Every structure is written in C-alpha cells, then in structure tokens.
Amino acid sequence: MIVAPPRPGPRTAAAGPTETVEVALADRSYPIIIGRGVSTDSALIGTHMKPGRAALVTSEVVGALYLAPVCAALAAAGIEAVPVVLPDGEQHKNWQILNTVFDHLIAHRCDRRTPVIALGGGVIGDMAGFAAATWQRGVPFVQIPTTLLAQVDSSVGGKTAINHPQGKNMIGAFHQPGLVLADTALLDTLPDRELSAGLAEVIKYGLIRDTVFLDWLEPNLPKLLARDPAALAHAVRRSCEHKAEVVAADEREAGLRETLNLGHTFGHAIETGVGYGQWLHGEAVAAGTVLAAEMSARLGWLSESDVGRVRRLFSLAQLPVEAPAMPAARWLDLMGHDKKVRSGRIRLVLLQGLGNAVTTGDYDPAALEATLAGAAAHG
Numbered sequence: 001m002i003v004a005p006p007r008p009g010p011r012t013a014a015a016g017p018t019e020t021v022e023v024a025l026a027d028r029s030y031p032i033i034i035g036r037g038v039s040t041d042s043a044l045i046g047t048h049m050k051p052g053r054a055a056l057v058t059s060e061v062v063g064a065l066y067l068a069p070v071c072a073a074l075a076a077a078g079i080e081a082v083p084v085v086l087p088d089g090e091q092h093k094n095w096q097i098l099n100t101v102f103d104h105l106i107a108h109r110c111d112r113r114t115p116v117i118a119l120g121g122g123v124i125g126d127m128a129g130f131a132a133a134t135w136q137r138g139v140p141f142v143q144i145p146t147t148l149l150a151q152v153d154s155s156v157g158g159k160t161a162i163n164h165p166q167g168k169n170m171i172g173a174f175h176q177p178g179l180v181l182a183d184t185a186l187l188d189t190l191p192d193r194e195l196s197a198g199l200a201e202v203i204k205y206g207l208i209r210d211t212v213f214l215d216w217l218e219p220n221l222p223k224l225l226a227r228d229p230a231a232l233a234h235a236v237r238r239s240c241e242h243k244a245e246v247v248a249a250d251e252r253e254a255g256l257r258e259t260l261n262l263g264h265t266f267g268h269a270i271e272t273g274v275g276y277g278q279w280l281h282g283e284a285v286a287a288g289t290v291l292a293a294e295m296s297a298r299l300g301w302l303s304e305s306d307v308g309r310v311r312r313l314f315s316l317a318q319l320p321v322e323a324p325a326m327p328a329a330r331w332l333d334l335m336g337h338d339k340k341v342r343s344g345r346i347r348l349v350l351l352q353g354l355g356n357a358v359t360t361g362d363y364d365p366a367a368l369e370a371t372l373a374g375a376a377a378h379g
C-alpha cells in the first residue's frame with residue numbers, strides 16, 4: 001500500500017542519555033545508538049545522515065504510532081521521507097508484499113544514493129533490508145527498530161530476508177545498515193507478548209556466551225517485563241555488544257555467528273509448521289531452545305539442573321517452554337530446510353554447559369529422535 005506523506009508531528013531531542021555500540025566492519029563499520037528519543041532527535045539524525053530524500057518502510061501498526069514524529073525529525077534534519085506502509089505481520093514477509101516496496105521505489109524514482117529506512121520490528125527490518133540490498137544492486141540502509149527483538153538482534157548484523165512458504169528466511173542477502181537508532185522509548189507501546197518475545201533473544205546471548213549476563217537476567221526479568229528503563233537499557237546495550245562482537249568476527253556466518261542460532265533450527269520449524277504469525281519468532285525460539293537444551297543433556301553435555309534453569313528463565317519471561325505437537329517426520333522435514341544443513345545433515349547449535357554454544361552435525365541421531373519424541377509427547 002502506498003500512502004501520502006504524513007502530517008508533521010512533534011519533534012524532540014533524545015530524552016535521556018544515549019549509548020553507542022560500534023559494529024566494527026572496517027569501512028562498513030556503523031553505530032548502534034541506544035536511548036530514549038533517539039528516533040526523533042533531528043540533530044542526532046543530521047550528524048549521521050545526509051540531507052536529501054529517503055524511502056521509509058513501515059507497517060500499518062507502527063506507522064500509525066510513529067511515522068509522523070519520525071518523518072518530522074527527518075524533515076528537520078533535511079531529509080524528505082517518502083513512506084510506504086506494509087500490512088503488519090510475519091505472514092506478509094513474502095515476495096508479493098516485498099514487490100510493493102519495489103513498486104514504491106520505482107514510482108518515487110529512488111536512485112542508488114536514496115537510503116531505505118526501516119521503521120518497525122524484525123519483519124519490516126528484514127524486508128526493507130532485502131529491498132535495500134537488491135534495489136539497483138544495493139543502496140544505503142538505516143534501521144529504526146521498534147520492537148525489543150529488533151533492537152537486540154534483527155536490526156544489527158545485516159541479515160535480510162523474506163520467507164518461503166516451506167522455510168523461514170530462505171530468500172535473502174547480507175546487507176549491513178549504516179546506522180541503527182534503537183529508541184527504547186518506542187518500547188512503551190509494545191504489547192506485553194511482543195516484549196516477552198524479544199526477551200527470548202536477550203536470554204539467548206546469556207546462554208551462548210555470557211553467564212554473568214545470565215546471572216543478571218534471572219533476578220531482573222520481572223523488571224524487564226515491567227519495562228524498567230534502566231533494566232531495558234542495560235539489556236539492549238549488552239545484547240547489542242554481543243551481537244556486534246559476533247558479527248564483527250564472523251559477518252557471513254562461517255562459524256561463530258551460527259551460535260546466534262541457538263534454538264532456531266527447532267524454532268523456525270515451529271514457525272513454519274504451525275503457519276507464519278501463529279507463534280511469534282521469540283516464542284518459537286524459546287521453546288526451540290528448551291529442546292536444544294534437552295538434546296544437549298541427552299548427549300551428556302548439559303546437566304538436568306541447567307536444563308531446568310533454561311526452562312525457568314523462559315518461563316519467568318512469560319514465554320512457552322513446550323513446543324507444539326508435530327509428528328517427528330514433520331519436524332525432520334522442516335528442520336532439513338535449515339540454512340545450517342550441510343550435505344543433508346541437520347547441524348544444530350547445542351550447549352556444552354551454560355555460556356558455551358557449539359554448532360555440530362556430529363551427534364547420535366537417536367538423541368534428536370528422542371528429543372522430538374519428547375516434544376510430541378508434551379506438545
């Protein structure tokens with residue numbers, strides 16, 4: 001859907017302290033600027049973006065809330081935004097809707113220097129990013145993530161994609177943004193269920209590489225659910241530091257970056273298996289990570305008490321810890337499409353103790369079958 005530019009709304013400077021995390025990628029390095037009000041701080045925007053035109057991609061839900069103030073701040077920084085508003089939700093992360101973005105870019109004669117700005121959650125970020133990666137073979141890209149999940153994970157690192165009906169994020173490209181503005185004030189309007197979904201990815205960083213963070217998270221999950229600004233700022237910053245470090249070390253996922261996929265092979269199978277948009281991505285990652293922990297325990301790599309801790313963390317974050325019921329053959333079929341598969345072998349991110357993730361296809365298949373049978377029994 002193509003809409004007329006919105007009426008200008010109020011402009012404010014960042015309402016509190018900001019923090020910057022750098023993604024170090026040589027001449028493609030970029031800042032993640034975190035703080036309340038950064039998405040409407042025209043002076044800040046003006047120091048990071050050139051005056052001119054920009055295409056802005058958002059969703060119906062986010063656009064109704066934030067398109068006017070963000071466009072007004074861009075205008076004050078000398079940037080005329082031409083917005084395109086997409087239908088909301090994972091079920092629209094597909095070719096047909098992506099093509100409406102290209103229709104918009106061509107209608108507005110966007111050229112190789114016209115940046116694409118994503119204003120939304122991970123769905124909008126992934127789609128706008130893929131459009132930016134492919135439009136005229138690649139144009140500048142800016143992320144303004146509006147969900148916790150997008151602020152702690154999807155807006156950073158340059159993975160962009162749309163779904164195939166039989167596989168999550170199957171069609172995409174690596175294309176780094178040049179700027180990420182993580183405005184934590186935007187989380188004030190996020191529905192509780194979406195806030196919890198974002199916490200799944202926050203917990204993930206602790207499980208794969210930071211037990212100190214995990215120890216901080218466990219008692220602070222109630223504060224995070226209550227949107228305590230200091231707790232949220234810490235969780236977003238620490239998560240972005242982890243993501244930035246991993247991406248800088250392994251941008252194209254040759255090894256280390258795969259560990260960010262803890263729980264995702266199971267989780268993507270859930271999202272595709274039950275139908276896109278039924279389970280939120282973070283919910284599927286939570287239940288998928290419990291399965292990864294249970295399988296790690298079956299292999300003797302994780303203690304039962306650690307599996308209990310994993311379940312407890314997700315439960316405290318109001319996330320599901322039981323996967324939906326699916327026959328084992330369906331699980332294996334869906335997991336067989338995972339992007340980590342090599343020569344037909346399903347490779348999984350597993351835990352060799354909390355804080356230590358490994359990616360391997362070298363496991364006893366009986367352990368996976370038993371894990372899936374267990375899931376079918378609970379689900």
Ligand code: NAD
Nearest residue numbers: 061062121122123124146147149150154159186189190281
């Ligand atoms: P989402 O983009 O669907 O947003 C969730 C919902 O919240 C939507 O209905 C949206 O309109 C609404 N919303 C967004 N911001 C809001 C706000 N501030 N106030 C009120 N409502 C708001 O979902 P998500 O969880 O942000 O992202 C999930 C997607 O991200 C999945 O497609 C997943 O595959 C992808 N992802 C990508 C990466 C990556 O590295 N590229 C990493 C993790 C996840």
Ligand code: GLY
Nearest residue numbers: 153157159257260
């Ligand atoms: N969210 C996983 C990654 O960016 O690699």
